[in-house]
Amino acid sequence: MPHRLSKSRYTAGIQCHKLLWWKVHEPNAVELQPGKVLQDRFDQGAQVGALARDRFPGGVLVDLPHRAVDQRVKLTRKLIDDGTPAIFEASFLAANTFVAVDVLTPQDDGYHLTEVKSSTSQKEEHLPDAAVQVHVLQQSGLRITGVDVMHLSKDCHFPDLSNLFERTDVTEAVQPLLGKVGWEIDAQLQMLEGPLPDVAIGLHCHEPYECPFMARCWPKDRDHIMNLSGVGPKKGCDFLLTGVHRIGDLPAQQKLNITQKRQIRAMRENCLIVEPGLKQALEAFHGRIGFLDFETIQRAVPVWPGMGPWEQAPAQFSYHELQDDGSYAHDEFLAEGPKDCRPALVRHMLEATKHADTIATYSHFERTKIRALQKAVPELQPELEALEHKLIDLLPVVRENVYHPDFLGSFSLKYILHPLVPELTYDDLVIVDGLVASVEIAWLLFVAGK
Ligand code: SF4
Structure with missing residues (x-):
């Protein structure tokens, strides 16, 4: 049976034919199985889609299994014939390509197509997605009068979700792409009939999305x-x-910055390089030293007062403080339940850190979050500002003074931890990735208790 394209397959093929070939021929490849973070993005996208549908009164969802293509197309035709004011997941099949339009609304002289996205702006990569839908609908005999992308609005702030969505008209922007869609569909379908195509690595491996098959194609040297x-x-x-x-x-003659020069020296000498300036840089970490780390939640649809779509808010902190005897005292906070935890988190954090003179973080993330907390918990703004003054970012200290060949050019904890502290690996940490931690906490707060 000949292969069939879909919106997601077509856009994967636009990025790279090899990526599309693997998606079609190895759908169970381990690289294609969504991890917790991607699954959470899918779930939040579905939530955004459902809320978008509420904005179209009288709309009807083509509520049939995705694989029931013929029934979906038939039901869509019936809904069109019935004069339904908005059809959600309106389904069409033409040129061996199946598309389900997020929202199709009849106009006096044709149909308007709306693509719903959970991003906070209309992006370039939304255009091929819209173009393939317009092409298939035109091939199915529909006249398309307009196309827009309905995305989340940066101006929306909880609890007022009345302006959660914004619409960007892309009717004109899609036009130049339409002439190429038919040709590209033919090229993709023909490619899928053959062996794995030979595609050189390049920028397309990173844009518009990081390709899941990087480990297969890119050298590991x-x-x-x-x-x-x-x-x-x-x-x-x-x-x-x-x-x-x-x-x-x-x-x-290649111009290199000082960090790159240090990296090349460390690689040539195959050893750890520590600059003499490290001693002076560490003098800033004086008195009683603490170590602060936040984990945040990040929801497409804002959940706590003042928050906008996808805004990060701390929901957990971990704090260690170096004691006179060389041991570490530990304190922590984890939000419980869906209500806004920030006032309680701030009070707990201020109490935990009150004796520290200097608080080390790794990156400026904690500083930006403490600034955001000053707005979210204004009654404790002066105390938070005082806490902010105690923070010192350790990352630039490492970047400007230390390099080990096993850093592989990165200064993230994932890469520097083991080379600098061989008895520890990043996998030893309970939750190894901030994004995974964020998803786990959000699940605990907003899903598990329901
Ligand atoms: S890593 Fe690059 S070349 Fe390989 S499949 Fe992905 S996009 Fe294509």
């Missing part, structure tokens, strides 16, 4: 140019295009 400190996907792929694949391939 320690001296790969993508492991040069501070080199992002764009600059790294520019290097690849000029034939620089390894850090050792960099031309002598």
Whole structure:
């Protein structure tokens, strides 16, 4: 049976034919199984979709299994014929491509298509998604009069969710893409009939989405140019295009910053480099020293007063304080239940940290969150501001003074922990990833108790 495309397959194919081939031929590949973070994104996207539907009175959902393509298309036709004011998941099949339109609304002279996204702005990558839908609907005999992307609004703040959505018209922006959709569909379907295509690695592996198959395609060499400190996907792929694949391939005249020079020296000498300036940098950590770490929740639909879509709010902290005898005292807070925990968290944190002279964090994340807490809990603003003055970020201290070849160009805890403290690995930590922690806490607060 010939392969069939869908919105998500088509957009995967736009990013990379090899990615699409694996998605179609290896649907059970371990790389394609959603982890907790991705599953949470899907769940929140579904919640946003359901709320968007509430904005279309009288709308009817094509509520049939995704695989029941023929029945879905038939029901959509019936709803159109019945004059339904809005059809959700309106389903069409043409050119061997199946699409389910988030919201289809009849107009005097045709139909309007709305694509619902849980992002807080309309993005470039939404356009091919909209274009393939317009193409399939046109092939199905519908006249499309307008297209928009309905996304979350940055102006929305809990508890007023009346302006949760904003709509961006993309009718004009989609037009230039339409001429290529039919050709691209043919190319993708033909490619899927053949063997795994040979596609070179490049910027498309990172944009618009990080490809799940990076580990299959990208070299793992320690001296790969993508492991040069501070080199992002764009600059790294520019290097690849000029034939620089390894850090050792960099031309002598290449401008490098001081961290990159230290990295190259550490790799050449294959040893840990510690700059003499470290001693002075650490003098800032004086008196009684504490160590503070936040975990946050991040919800598409805001849940606590003043919060906007996807805004992060602390829901947990962990605090260690170095004692005179060299041991560490520990304190922590974890929100309970769905109600706003920030006032209680702030009071607990201020009490836990009141004896500290200096509080170390790793990144400026805690500082930005403490600033946000000053707005969320204004009655404790002066105390929070005083706490903010005690914070010192350890990350720049490491970045400017220390490098081990096993950092692989990164200064995140995941990469520096084991090289600097060999008896510890990142996997030893209870929850290894801040994003996973965020999802776990949100699940505890907003799902588990329901
Ligand atoms: S890693 Fe790059 S080349 Fe490989 S499948 Fe993904 S996008 Fe394509």
